Amino acid sequence: MQRFFPVLIGLVIVLAVLSSCVFIVRERDAALVFALGEVRETITEPGLYFKFPPPFENVVRLDKRLQTIENNDPERIQTAEKKNLLIDSFVKWRISDPRLFYVTFGANDRAAVERLTAQIRDALNASVNVRTVKEVVANERDTIMREVLENVAVRAKPLGVEVIDVRLRRIDFAPEISESVYRRMEAERKQEANRLRASGTADSERIRAQADRERQEILAKAYVQAQQVRGEGDAKAASVYSAAYGKNPEFFRLYKSLDAYESAFADGKGTMVLSPKSEFFKFWNSATGQGDDTAPATP
Structure with missing residues (x-):
């Protein structure tokens, strides 16, 4: 037994060295192979790979899956009318270049999230500051999201990050302007209601006048036809009377x-x-x- 003990120890050492020379890259990961502190190789395809044992080479893994930045604290952004809006957004992003990402942030995803959050804040300010409240809330919401996405995507690309999508989840009025905005919206709705009511009244008067005119035309045509029929009847009656009188x-x-x-004595009460x-x-x-x-x- 003592004779096999050195062999067992040697076998364990060989297995340990071999295990340190083999590493697995999963589908969700990207691997950076470092040789004496420098990036020797970037691996993005899953599989079994070999390397020299530490300290000659070591491996750093980065998560390349799609990730989400949710802004739980809405950004306070001012519009062109100097009105403050509270905008809640979220971003979908992933690592596009593991080498650039590691050079910029190391293996720290939190630093990347903070940088992207700051860039999104700047892009939102740039797009919202030049628009009115109505444009931001209703008319140009899709345009703003597209502008923010394009702005952030260009700024994030040199960092090894690909921004997939940017969405404005919720837009609220700041408490100090909510009441004034609601009053203005109410006034606009009342104005629109009055306009529609006036338009409806004008349309009803026009329809009523047209109906009256058509009624008069129909009655006039009916009267003409009645007189024509009555005249024809009177003519026929006169013709019959004349024929009878002639016979x-x-x-x-x-x-x-x-x-x-x-006719004279029909009621029996007349006196002549x-x-x-x-x-x-x-x-x-x-x-x-x-x-x-x-x-x-x-x-």
């Missing part, structure tokens, strides 16, 4: 007299003071209407 004038006179008698020999009673006194004096007068 038997004496009977036609009798018929008209009977019509007159019926006329001579029995008047033209009105010519058929009353004589069936032929010739005024036969020998015939007794009908009371």
Whole structure:
């Protein structure tokens, strides 16, 4: 047993040396291989790699996954109207060049987050300071995010960082201007409501006037048509009367007299003071209407 003990120790030493010469790079990592303090190789692909044992070479790993900077303390930024806004944003970023990143920040992600946060603050100030509250809150929000992304991406690239996205999560008014902004918004809404109400009233008057004009036109056309039909009816009636009168004038006179008698005594209460020999009673006194004096007068 004592004879194998030195062999076992030697085997352990060999295994330790071999293990220090092998390292694994995972998919989420990037590896920097240092030789006597200088970067000899940058490895971004996952796999099994070999190196010289320390202190000749050593490995530093960096996380190359997508990371997020969440600003839990909203930035207080002033608009072109000198109004303060509280803007809450977040940023998606990752390491694009491990060598540059290590030269700038070492293996300290916190330093990178602080630098990016400062750059985002500067970019937000540059974009918001030249716009009004309405533009920042509603009209040009997407434009501001695009400008901030482009600004920060250009400034972060020399640091070995790629900025993927910048989003404005929430924009609030500072407490000292909230009330004045709400009052102004209320006044604008009232003004818009009054404008729409006036426009609606004008439209209703126009529609009512148009309807009245069309009504008058329809009534006028209907009256014309009615008069035309009435005239045609009267003409036909006159034609029928004329034809009847031409066939038997004496009977036609009798018929008209009977019509007159019926109209005169229809209610049974009327009183007429006329001579029995008047033209009105010519058929009353004589069936032929010739005024036969020998015939007794009908009371």
